[in-house]
Amino acid sequence: LILSVPITDKEGKAFLSDVVVNPTHAAYIPIKSSPRNFAQLINSLKGRPYGWGGLSYYNDCSAELKGMFLPFGIWLPRQSRDQIKITEMVDLSTDTPTQRLTYLIHHGNPFFTIMYIKGHIFLYLGNFSQVDQKSPMVMSYQNIWGLGNVARDKISIIGAAVFLPLLLSYPEDPNFNSLLSRDTFQVSHLNHLPPGYPNLILPYIL
Template identity: 30%
Template structure:
């Protein structure tokens, strides 16, 4: 021990400092890689032993780019074009069919309310009347979201469920929950509901009925003012937007985009613009501060470390179908992940599987799919898609390809009968996680079998 003490003290001071820094980094990295998601699931093979830290899938040069700067900036320009598209509209997209599809889809089958009682014909009639279909496309006004908000299929907060007795149905699958918008999103309003409480809006990724109190009318001059600034994007969840006096305006999540009015370098924060609802529902701009630990200039450089950091923000988040309860489902998770890096994704899993560079694997075994993703997939840029679900490939864990996804349940067959194991949160799993039966046997979930394509993003 004394010899070691003497030998270290004979080393140059700079070497000692570097040695300490590297040692602390390695120690911290090992802690991160040993971390499990809160409430690790001992019944799912993969969650029982697998680290729930995306940092454990990266190695070597952590600053290495996963996409060139040139490509990323091209993607970001396309992203901004799509994001601001509602402010370039002069009529609603999709036509009246976009307004009516829910009535056609749900009025034909038995559906239920929150009290588990069937929805009546009268209830559907009330919703149809309030939708004021004859007014579709008569207002055609531009707006901006002033806080986080739901987009609903009907102009109501009433939920609509399929039979609670069917596997995988009931809560949280409220089929009137279409999507959500974040504070500061461009909107185009087709018309207002008969009761005046709801606006039918086109947002950049989805359409639906929005509580009118959560939007404000915006003028062309205000749009130009908003768009002339550089943009920042929030990189941590549930960041409150507060003014200098501590007044709360809205809650921001990973992927919220706001214009930078001032870069306060010495204070290590951005002053950003938010919109509030003023007199007559017209937009007023306010300035709030965002710590640079919570927001970065958009797009965030897509390096290995940055990708792992953003992915880590989703781990353990509760499942929220269509953004229910301001949570995420599988496709909202992937969309918000790529938003930070300026890479555009549509809202639902089916649409996400139809863009990018597609690798068809639907006729391959699970083993061959794993081999293919390891050979051709790019970590943090590749989706695994299947009917009704999407996952983000984040690299290898001890040679095994692993995926980040927010999943409600794993389905499996036991003695010819289908069962469900509820996960209900964002997790990292192998391609084909297995479930422990009551007898202690491991049963395949068959997720891997259902994967039909891998999709590589970021080449647009």
């Protein structure tokens, strides 16, 4: 593939230069929204530091999802509160944490269901069996700053893009405030976008 990329000259001014890229390192987008492609993309992003509002060119939660869905031709707004509204939203804010978990187990679409808890948004990955529990564990992917405690007087810093199980409580410290127990809990399924929603077409290259 031949790409035109901006580089600097000796005076520090930008100009376009054609470069050749191996097809294994680049692709026309939109690419196929397959579990394999999602997994490859997420695998390249995990562990990257959290950046408030894009600080130091790192992602916060909404920038992480916006950048992740772009290669698949799905345009997301920049803010988390807007991302959850692009398709029909299911508001589970009046449900209990157990009811929310049950909804995700039965209605979640891996890689296409996003969850919003006011100020934070994250991606549903699927259900995973546990030997010692009757119900499956719901796994999510997100770029998160940290987990607060129930008293809301301290926070345990994560500060990175991570895989995080959605548990009613965390065995490492039961005082952590579960993401399932936040006052706001809304869900949207991006595989049910409304007709005419903006999608990318060729020849964009990633």
